[in-house]
Amino acid sequence: MQKVALILHGWPQTSMNQHILGKFFKKNKYILLTPNLFDEDWGKDLKDIVENINTKLGVKNLDVIVGISMGGLVLPSLAEKHPRAKLIFISTAPYFKPDLFIMRVLANLTILSFIQKLFVLIAKISGKGFIEFVYRKLNPFDGNQKHRKAYEEDLKRNLKEISRYPFSKHVQMLALCSKIDNTKILRTLKNKCIIFGGRGDKLMPYALVKELSKLLPNSKLIITSGLHFNSFEKKNLRDLKVYLK
Numbered sequence: 001m002q003k004v005a006l007i008l009h010g011w012p013q014t015s016m017n018q019h020i021l022g023k024f025f026k027k028n029k030y031i032l033l034t035p036n037l038f039d040e041d042w043g044k045d046l047k048d049i050v051e052n053i054n055t056k057l058g059v060k061n062l063d064v065i066v067g068i069s070m071g072g073l074v075l076p077s078l079a080e081k082h083p084r085a086k087l088i089f090i091s092t093a094p095y096f097k098p099d100l101f102i103m104r105v106l107a108n109l110t111i112l113s114f115i116q117k118l119f120v121l122i123a124k125i126s127g128k129g130f131i132e133f134v135y136r137k138l139n140p141f142d143g144n145q146k147h148r149k150a151y152e153e154d155l156k157r158n159l160k161e162i163s164r165y166p167f168s169k170h171v172q173m174l175a176l177c178s179k180i181d182n183t184k185i186l187r188t189l190k191n192k193c194i195i196f197g198g199r200g201d202k203l204m205p206y207a208l209v210k211e212l213s214k215l216l217p218n219s220k221l222i223i224t225s226g227l228h229f230n231s232f233e234k235k236n237l238r239d240l241k242v243y244l245k
Helices: 020-027 046-056 070-079 101-109 113-126 128-138 145-162 167-179 183-188 206-215 234-243
Strands: 004-008 031-033 064-068 086-090 193-198 219-224
Touching: 004 020, 004 070, 020 031, 020 064, 020 234, 046 070, 064 070, 070 086, 070 167, 070 183, 086 234, 101 128, 101 167, 113 128, 128 145, 183 206, 193 206, 193 234, 206 219, 219 234
Parallel strands: 004 031, 004 064, 064 086, 086 193, 193 219
Antiparallel strands: none
């Protein structure tokens, strides 16, 4: 029987079909499921998203579940329903607590509805230049020139993805991430897991990635030299091949 892999995307890139992981699973003859969590059909809170994924995709058994960044925060609740699935965590943590103080403040503020409306109004008035400025502040370049090209390419893709949805949706998703704490759930998961984290990641810090690994009783941790956007690269597909055998 053909195996099934589900990828829960990060923010703001929603399309996984051309992602290196999407290509990897299709090449290896998996049925690939890539729900767009930005679509209203999946719901606005964690419980609704998990229930809708389980019911609307029409798949009883998942062989592999991947969670990238934001998607990694959704993954544990979904994994509870699929105890036999192999789990892959990338650039994620038990909860969202960035190293950057300003990001922590903004994330906590977005829980308040009037703050959400204020952010949307400011973005509408200020335009694309303001959004790029804020993005660079919240996800800054680390100064390593080896990462410069990849950082700018990722920035360009992300700004394009951000423009595809109303800014209110991005604020809503940030608020969702801020409310999630998977500490209790992770301790109960018996699934086989592999975790990829970047040593220079400021959004999902190295310390929290290690905490994620300690909470999962059946996990393997791989720390790379990358940042948030490149903690998993093409060379890491070798690790996946070994893990999925």
